[in-house]
Amino acid sequence: MSKEVKVNSPIARRIVKLAIAASMAAFASHPVLAQAQAPAGGAAAKRPAAATAKPRSAADARANPPWRPVTTYVPPRTPDGQPDIQGMYEPGYFNQPAETAVGGPWKPAAPKGGAQIGPTDFGARQAIDTDPTTPHVTPTNKPMVVDPPDGIVPMQPWVAAKRKEIYAKQEKPEFLDPRVRCLQSGVPRANTPVYYNSYQIMQKPGYVVIMYEWNHMTRIIPLDGRPHLDPKVRLPMGDSRGRWEGNTLVVDVTNFNDDSWVLGHGGIGEGQPAETATSGHGIVHSPELHVVERFTPIDKNIIRYEATIEDPKAFTRPFTIAFDAMVRGREDHQLFEYACHEGNRDGILMATGVDIDPSQK
Amino acid sequence: MVRTRVRPVRPVRITVRMTLTMTKAQATVVRGGLAAMAIAGAAWWTTATMDAQAPARRAQPQAPRRAYAGPRTPDGKPDLNGIWQVMGTAHWDLEAHSPEDGVPGGRSVVEGGEIPYKPEALAKRKENYVNRATADPLSKCYLPGVPRVTYVPLPFEITQTPKYVSIAYEIAHARRIIYTDGSPHVEALEFWMGDSRGRWEGDTLVVDTNNFNDKTWFDKAGNYHSEELHVVERYTPMGRNHIDYQVRIEDPKVFTRPWNMRMIIYRRLEPGLQLLDYDCVSFFWKKMIK
Numbered sequence: 192m193s194k195e196v197k198v199n200s201p202i203a204r205r206i207v208k209l210a211i212a213a214s215m216a217a218f219a220s221h222p223v224l225a226q227a228q229a230p231a232g233g234a235a236a237k238r239p240a241a242a243t244a245k246p247r248s249a250a251d252a253r254a255n256p257p258w259r260p261v262t263t264y265v266p267p268r269t270p271d272g273q274p275d276i277q278g279m280y281e282p283g284y285f286n287q288p289a290e291t292a293v294g295g296p297w298k299p300a301a302p303k304g305g306a307q308i309g310p311t312d313f314g315a316r317q318a319i320d321t322d323p324t325t326p327h328v329t330p331t332n333k334p335m336v337v338d339p340p341d342g343i344v345p346m347q348p349w350v351a352a353k354r355k356e357i358y359a360k361q362e363k364p365e366f367l368d369p370r371v372r373c374l375q376s377g378v379p380r381a382n383t384p385v386y387y388n389s390y391q392i393m394q395k396p397g398y399v400v401i402m403y404e405w406n407h408m409t410r411i412i413p414l415d416g417r418p419h420l421d422p423k424v425r426l427p428m429g430d431s432r433g434r435w436e437g438n439t440l441v442v443d444v445t446n447f448n449d450d451s452w453v454l455g456h457g458g459i460g461e462g463q464p465a466e467t468a469t470s471g472h473g474i475v476h477s478p479e480l481h482v483v484e485r486f487t488p489i490d491k492n493i494i495r496y497e498a499t500i501e502d503p504k505a506f507t508r509p510f511t512i513a514f515d516a517m518v519r520g521r522e523d524h525q526l527f528e529y530a531c532h533e534g535n536r537d538g539i540l541m542a543t544g545v546d547i548d549p550s551q552k
Numbered sequence: 553m554v555r556t557r558v559r560p561v562r563p564v565r566i567t568v569r570m571t572l573t574m575t576k577a578q579a580t581v582v583r584g585g586l587a588a589m590a591i592a593g594a595a596w597w598t599t600a601t602m603d604a605q606a607p608a609r610r611a612q613p614q615a616p617r618r619a620y621a622g623p624r625t626p627d628g629k630p631d632l633n634g635i636w637q638v639m640g641t642a643h644w645d646l647e648a649h650s651p652e653d654g655v656p657g658g659r660s661v662v663e664g665g666e667i668p669y670k671p672e673a674l675a676k677r678k679e680n681y682v683n684r685a686t687a688d689p690l691s692k693c694y695l696p697g698v699p700r701v702t703y704v705p706l707p708f709e710i711t712q713t714p715k716y717v718s719i720a721y722e723i724a725h726a727r728r729i730i731y732t733d734g735s736p737h738v739e740a741l742e743f744w745m746g747d748s749r750g751r752w753e754g755d756t757l758v759v760d761t762n763n764f765n766d767k768t769w770f771d772k773a774g775n776y777h778s779e780e781l782h783v784v785e786r787y788t789p790m791g792r793n794h795i796d797y798q799v800r801i802e803d804p805k806v807f808t809r810p811w812n813m814r815m816i817i818y819r820r821l822e823p824g825l826q827l828l829d830y831d832c833v834s835f836f837w838k839k840m841i842k
Contacts, residue, residue, distance in 0.1 A: 270626040277713070365841045372837050375725065375829075391729070393711050393718055395633050400711045400718065407727045409720040411709055417824055426829045450834055526729060528743040532833045533694050533767075543840050547692050 258337040258513045259497065262489045266438055271396040273414075274438045276488050279391055279524035280517035282384035283493070335454070335471070337497075338511040344454070344474055345507040351465075357473035358465040364542040368472070369451055371538065373531035375408050375427040377451025378444050378482050379498040382516045383471070385456045390517055391526050399433055399440055404526040412442055420446050425478055427451060440486040447480045453500055454512070477504035492519040620755040622792035625712060630755050630789040632710045632717065635820040635827070638703040638797070642815060645773035655772075661703075663812040667775060673806045680774025689768055693832035695726050695744035697768025698761050698783050699799045699813070707820050709827055717750055717757060722827040730759050737762055742779060744768060757787040770801075778805040793819040 255261070266274040334342035346354070360366045370376060376383075381403055388405040401410045412433040420430045430446035454471025465473065485497040496516035501509040536548045546552075623631040641649070641658025647666060651657035660666070669677060680687055690696060696704055706722040715733040720726075730750040738747050740763070747763040766779040784800040795817035802810040 364837075372833070374834050374837065375831060393713055393716060395711050395713065398711070400720075402718065402727065402729070406725075408725060409718075409727050411711070411720060411827065413826070420826075420828075424828065427831050427834055428829060523735075525738075528695075528745055530695055530744050532836075533744055539840070545840065 256338065256511075258511070259485075260487060260489045260495050262438075262487065264438070264488060264490045266488050266491070269394050269396075273394055273399070273435060274440075274488065275394065276399075276440070276486070276494065277392050277394050279389070279520040279522060279526075280494065281389050281520040281524075282386065283496075283515040283518050334469075335512040335514050336510055337513045338499075339508070344471070345510055346474065347505055347507055350475055350505045353475050354468075354473040355465045357475075358459055358463060358468070361459065362542075367542060368455065370406075370455075372542075373406060373535050374450055375406060376403075377427060377447065377453070378410075378429050378431075379484060379496075379500065379512065380452055380454055380471075381408060381410075381428070382484075382496050382498070383454060383456045384514070384516055389520060389524065389526060402526060404529055406529050406531045412440075419443075422446065429480070429482070436485075438488060440484075442482075442484040442486070444482040444484065445480075447476070447478055449476060449478050449480075452476070453480070453502075453505075475505065476500075476502045479504050486516075489515075493517070620789045620791065622789055625714075627714045629712070629752055630757075631712065632757070632787065632789065632795070633712050635707050635709045635825050636795065636817050637705075637707040637820055638815055638817050640703065640815055642703040642813070643700070643705055643771060646771050646775055646813060647773070649773070661813045661815050663814060668808045668811055670806060670808055677774050677776060680769065680776055682774075684772055684774050687774070688772055690772070690832075693724060693836050694767065695724055696721075697744055697764065697770075698728070698746050698748070699785060699801075700768065700770055701726050701728075701745070702785075702797065702817070703815060706830055707825075707827060717759075720827060722830050724832050725829060730757075732757075746781075746783065753786075755789060757785075759783075759785040759787070761785070776806070777801070777803045780805045787817070790816075793821065 266276060269275045269277070336342045336344060339345060357366045361368075364372075375381075385405070388403060390404065391402045393400045393402070397413060397415050399412045399414065401412065403409070408428060410428060410431055412431045414433045414435065416434070417432065419432060420426075424430070424446055425448040426446055427448060427450050429444040431442050431444050433440055433442045435441070452471070453474045453476045455474065456470055456472075459468065459470070459472050480500070480502040482501070483499045485495075487495045487497070489495045493515050494517040495513070497511060497513040499509055499511045500506065536546070536551045540546050620630050625631045625633075640661065641656050642661045644655045645658060646660065646662050648660040649655070649658055685691065690704075695701075701721050701723065702708070704721075704723050708719050708721040711718040711720070715731070717730040717732055719728045719730070721728075726745060728745055728748050730748040732750040732752065734751070735749065737749055737760075741747065742765040743763050744765060744767065746761040748759050748761045750757055750759040752758070761783040762781070764777070764779055764781040764783075766777065766781075769776050780803050782802040784802075786796075786798040786800075788796040788798070790796050796814070797817045798812060798814045800810055800812050801807070
């Protein structure tokens, strides 16, 4: 959504609101639009000042896995000495597959009476990409999952089965994408690049604060080494504890409930088999989820994100995702209010038959 | 920005009260440097404590000068970073009210005691009150709006930088990003939490918020506003752990004149405290799905 809003007349104002509502509704409900495919022939992302380390031994490989950037970039410092990564960020590339499709490529049918909707129709992201004043990353076809090397999320059988069920019964409220229900994304899903999100990072002594535009989620990450919350406390966004390792912010996240999905961006096509999915849609987890995130500024504009996801109940082994999650936006960018649930009266009515706000009729 | 080292707040306050009640002779005990502060402080403290009874004659109460002795940020502003919470009963009813089942009794936080509704606007409040169990926007997990989000009985955390004061609220993961960089309001939009632009007047953070919708309430008793709401909040630190919170409400569609409310914001001092994300929407869906 454009951040340069100067709308004066009440009619224009209504049009803007309608357009926003329509674009959101379209995204949530349109199976084809919601199905994001990576563009063919995507070039490898250019990463100035970042090089890939070649591991020499097993121990070295663990400390410096091949997907982890080695960067010479040294960010400025905050008054309290933290690497300063504050500012406005746009999502990196959003249409990169989260995993390799095992069932072969799946082609959605053209929508009735309309043109074929392809991956280039994500107007908002295009607007960002064609804005010469914002930095760019080049989309790639590389899977988000960098470990295991086959790029496939190592789901326990019940998670794979649950995913199939979610794909088959996506209209039922209990199988609806938690995002469509306006629940918070959880972690690492909050960092999945989607065009309707942007970010602002602030730092204060002892804390990094990450603010997500989508659904006004805020993570206040303490850096003082305090222990995690009592395991009895379960939170949608988990409990984050951070530390700086050099210029990398490492965040350990536990104390989740199981309301969220691990990954996922966009939606799924009508009739799409779960085996062909590449978006991470419908991958659930248990409250035992444990995520270790790494936010590395690889140059002054790009934050490389890596997350290792561990949940022995849901996954057969830990797996790791990595991608350029955040690209510096314009300094005059503003996070706007994303009153998701407040605007979801129709969605709730459709899914549950309950009208929570008859005054909106 | 003049940064002087002043004495801790508490002894000053005691002196203040003494000067008010002591005889002339006793008052001479109060010495030089302290006296000036004491007088400024006295004026402020008296008005603060008398507010509930006092008629609304001060249009915009002035912040105490040099009263703040707490920590400051590197750019010289009072350091408001941390977790805060309002105590009291404004969340249930801004005006004076008797205790009821589930509702603690309370004094009015409204200057002058009563909210100056236009006669034709009172019926709507009455209707809201009658239907409050389901009509209160908070009962639908909607964002609480401003200033209600400040005095719901849950804590909030301030993150302060030279350009922004961001407030994350435990309720509904509501958030405000208050721009203190001199940037103008956005134009002609409607938000649940409004569009907040702040500035520092001495040690007082003044936040001007507009661009509201007409869907939020001020409290559980059905006090409401229209989309013409304009809120000016004044956060004046009284010391490290207390903020004198004054709010001017303006809405010519609903009220005969602008009016003020005032309360104290307390710093939560429990070690290791953090916000615990009261995500009402997730509770809502648990009820829906079962």
